[in-house]
Amino acid sequence: MRTTNHMIGLLNFLTFLLSVVILGGGIWLSSRANSTDCLKFLQWPLIVIGASIMVVSLAGIAGSCYRNTFLMWLYLFAMFFIICALIGFIIFAYAVTDKGSGRTVMGKGYLEYYLQDYSGWLKDRVVDDKYWAKISSCIRDSKVCSKMGRSFNGASETYDMFSMRKLSPIESGCCKPPTDCGFVYVNETLWTPGGGFAGTDPDCSKYSTDQRQLCYQCDSCRAGVLGSLKKSWRKVSVINIVVLILLVIFYVIGCAAFRNNKKIDNDEPYGEARMTKERPSRIQL
Numbered sequence: 596m597r598t599t600n601h602m603i604g605l606l607n608f609l610t611f612l613l614s615v616v617i618l619g620g621g622i623w624l625s626s627r628a629n630s631t632d633c634l635k636f637l638q639w640p641l642i643v644i645g646a647s648i649m650v651v652s653l654a655g656i657a658g659s660c661y662r663n664t665f666l667m668w669l670y671l672f673a674m675f676f677i678i679c680a681l682i683g684f685i686i687f688a689y690a691v692t693d694k695g696s697g698r699t700v701m702g703k704g705y706l707e708y709y710l711q712d713y714s715g716w717l718k719d720r721v722v723d724d725k726y727w728a729k730i731s732s733c734i735r736d737s738k739v740c741s742k743m744g745r746s747f748n749g750a751s752e753t754y755d756m757f758s759m760r761k762l763s764p765i766e767s768g769c770c771k772p773p774t775d776c777g778f779v780y781v782n783e784t785l786w787t788p789g790g791g792f793a794g795t796d797p798d799c800s801k802y803s804t805d806q807r808q809l810c811y812q813c814d815s816c817r818a819g820v821l822g823s824l825k826k827s828w829r830k831v832s833v834i835n836i837v838v839l840i841l842l843v844i845f846y847v848i849g850c851a852a853f854r855n856n857k858k859i860d861n862d863e864p865y866g867e868a869r870m871t872k873e874r875p876s877r878i879q880l
Contacts, residue, residue, distance in 0.1 A: 603852045606845045607655035607670065613838050613845075614652060617645035617681075620831045633733035633820065640684050641831070647677050648842075655849070667853055674846055681839050688832045691717040692825040695818070697764060700774050705762035707774060708818035717824065721817050730820060731811040739763075740770035740809055743783040754780040764826070768819020769810050772802035784809055 621642035651673045658666030695713035697706025710718070720726055734740075743766055745752045757780065762770075771786060772778045776799035778786035785804055798813035810816050 601659075603667070603849055604656055604659035606849045606852070607652045607659060610655070610674075610842065610845055611649060611652040613841060614645050614648035616834065616838055617648060618642060619645075620834055621645055624827060624831060633730045633737070641835075644677060644681055644684060647673070647680075651677065671846075671850060671853060674842075674849075678839070678842055678846060681835065681842070685832055685835050685839065688828050688835075691715055692828050695821055695825065697767070697822055702758065703774065704759040705767045706764070706822075708764055708768045708815055708822050710814040710818040710821075713818060713821045718821060721820055727817065731816070734765060734769055734816070734820075735807065735811060739765055740784050741806070743770055745783070751782060757783060764819040764822030765816070766819075767815075768813065768822070769816035772810060773798050773813075773815055775799075776802070778802070 621638045621644075624638035624641065651670055654666050654673075655670035657663065658670060694715065695718075697708050698712070700707050710722070721730065743762075745756075747756075770784050773796050775796050776786075777789050778799075779789040780786055784806060786802070787804070798810060798815050801813045802810045
């Protein structure tokens with residue numbers, strides 16, 4: 596009996612540690628939402644799920660320590676729905692970030708991002724002008740473009756050096772014009788039309804040398820935000836899948852241990868108790 600309670604308590608403690616991992620993923624997404632990805636609602640379901648697992652696991656620990664059957668039932672009942680919610684969240688995350696990725700550019704270290712490569716609910720939300728106004732303002736305030744500048748021995752970065760850089764999706768899409776425009780490089784965020792050729796991409800006319808505007812209204816910037824979100828969410832989703840597998844294993848073991856606990860409480864034949872019932876003592880007073 597005591598061993599069973601200790602096992603249930605240990606499983607609940609491990610579940611509590613997993614909730615910390617999920618909360619950490621939500622907090623990481625939240626920090627990127629405030630500084631990089633600039634979408635401030637996608638992290639909240641993950642934070643709510645992590646907090647719920649933490650509270651429920653604490654209830655399970657209390658139930659196993661004090662042999663409180665109600666708390667143990669509450670733990671098993673609530674954890675089932677939390678696992679279902681986590682499964683739904685993982686499926687949702689993969690569904691909304693399924694399509695779209697950067698395109699390679701010959702002779703360049705960075706990728707180019709095109710809005711037509713993306714589709715679905717997340718794209719519709721980013722394309723919405725009212726919502727994009729908030730996102731572009733967040734990108735501007737994060738100063739992600741102004742932080743791109745590099746110098747070597749006091750000299751500014753050359754075009755050849757810049758071309759080999761591994762730019763983030765937002766740096767590539769929002770801080771410079773598309774490569775197809777044929778603009779002349781001055782520095783990381785300042786480009787000028789070359790020889791009157793401006794390309795056929797509509798973003799060529801949207802790019803501005805004003806450092807407060809740059810390519811924030813370009814479709815490539817919207818695509819860069821979607822590309823950045825996809826990378827962030829895929830990283831978190833891998834962790835969530837591992838956590839989900841462990842939660843399911845702990846839940847199954849917890850159910851078996853709780854059932855064993857109920858058998859002992861109900862004096863059902865089990866182990867040593869069964870032997871005692873089959874071979875009662877001959878000494879009768």
